[in-house]
Amino acid sequence: MMWSMIPKLNKSNRDPVAQIDRDSTKDRAASMRVLSARTARIFSSALVLLLFGTSATACAKPSPLLGSIEIQGSPALLGVISDSAGRFAEAHPLVRFNVSLTGSSDGIGLLCEGLAPLASAARDLTQAERASCSDGGITPIKLLIGRNAVVLVTRPADGPPRCLSLEALYALLGVESLGVNTWDGSPLLPEADKQLIPSGPLAVIGPPESSGIMEVIAEQGLSQEASVRNVEPRPRGDYAQFASEALVRDASIRTPGSLGILTLAGLKIKGRALSPVSINTGDDCIEPSERNIQSSRYPLTRPSYLFVSKQAALSNRSVKEFVDLILDADTESAIKRSGDILPTKAEASEARKTWLANLAKGGSKK
Template sequence: MTDESASGSVSRRQFLTAAGSAGAVGLAGCTQSGSGGGGDGNGGLSGTIDIAGSSTVFPLATAMAERFQTEHSGVNINLQSTGSGGGFANHFCPGRTDFNNASRPIRPAEEETCSENGVTPIELTVATDALTVIVNNDNDWVDCLTVEELAEIWSAESPPSTWSDVNSDWPDQPLELYGPTDASGTYDYFIESILGEEGPGHRQDYSATEQDRTIIQGVEGSENAIGYLGFAYYSQNTDSVKALGIDDGDGCVEPSLETARTGEYTPLSRPLFTYAKQKALAEEHVAEFARFWLENATSQEIVANEVGYVPLNEEDQQAQLERLETAIENAQG
């Protein structure tokens, strides 16, 4: 992988645009080495950390990695945006990465695959997201969708082909849909919260991508488009697309950090995770990065202002740190 640091002069908006399109980034320190912690004379750590998984968590992981490497220039962090499921299946559970970011919990089948390969996943909650439904800025017929309307639009059972098929007051224009692939945790969470696990499933006649920036571009480019993605990418593109409120039976609620924090934005508020490989925590540079992430998970500046998610509160942070320290002790003992 090409090693490429995001310049401090580059805005988070520009970085999300570039990284969201590329799907991978190498955040290299001044000194590189193979896996295995050691002194480097700058922060005392060196080695490589490999991270794959959720595109939703990707910008948060990137922000943490950038700051960690400011203090530990000998640590090389490779980040890939593969989708939660793609990360578990192709990278983490086969033992190829040290962390897997995820926008939904690991599944029993994934845990079984990890176990077969000697990988013990340690679940760490790192933030809260408000999954956001977006439409084109020129869409003047809808500002809010009920959960039922949202389910109808995306259901595989008799999927509507026009906006007027959903609501006769809306234009007789074709629905153009953009969203994540079935390797994405966002896709899985959308099915769980909107379509139902036992429902007819998610329609497949839509433009599917692992790159959230592509969803933004697709919706921005067509008056008839609709899509969904993590709040961080919407928050960096508020001039490009319009977010819809969601009515879960108690009136319309717009996605925001505040409505996600209070739990008012239902059912699309969700926890975000990173999963650490316990064996990797035996290496000091990996353990220290995990600690660093959680120690900064309450940061309003990083998590909310820079990336666009809800930070952990101190109680939740302490619970996650205790879980991590237990895993580190087990790995290093």
């Protein structure tokens, strides 16, 4: 009877303590599996975030360009600057341009004073200007953008000369020609030139004497004969002066016997309404053709330079990237549209090398 009262043990109730240990072990294993799964998910998420963050950082765009760019100097590069500024604004709409093109000397002066990072000029710097830049702590970088030329123009209807010697140019435009009002009225005209010019009225028309155009006339057209005669190479003071090239061009077209002074770009606007005069340098009559201007063989050729403050280029990313754009090959079409003549391929390459070399040498110096 006692036997029958003792319960029979089965698998589920054999050794309760051992059963509890086995259950605890199973629970711990399950917990470990859950913990491992959670850890794997957390690690995977962290890895994704890390990779995404690294990728996002690598693909992040640089901060937009801000501020303003001041450009001063000669109007010779107005067309190129306007076109380039328009292209630059499409990519960097927050950058403003302040452009005032009143002359090479004004622009270079402001550059050397640190008031303008960019100056366009139709000539190189003088020794005095180099000294001024040095005193102001400014290193100007000279970049050749193109070439233009000063041309003498006449009306085809007047039967004007097709070619003038430098001596005749001085006789008609130099300071000693004051009061001469007929083509053949100057006593300084060489006999060879007298036979090639008309005898009618003469009306000299040009921009102000302070303009870059008249600087070319004085320094490259009049200086040779003025030196021989021991006088200052200045244009006559009684010629008709107009503030803009458009006014000079229109007055030259309207005035009988006119001898107008323009740039090649200004001449192209009116097509055949005016005719350019070739210049005889002693060997031959040289016309203001594209080839003669590109080679500087035409004596009244002038460069179109962009001077850049090295200090501004190193400290102002907007200035640096704008100059990068101007030196890009895409600017060639703007140079042509402006009436300028492209530099040679070697000159364009040299300008880019000069620019990059100056930036590399500058490092982080201001």
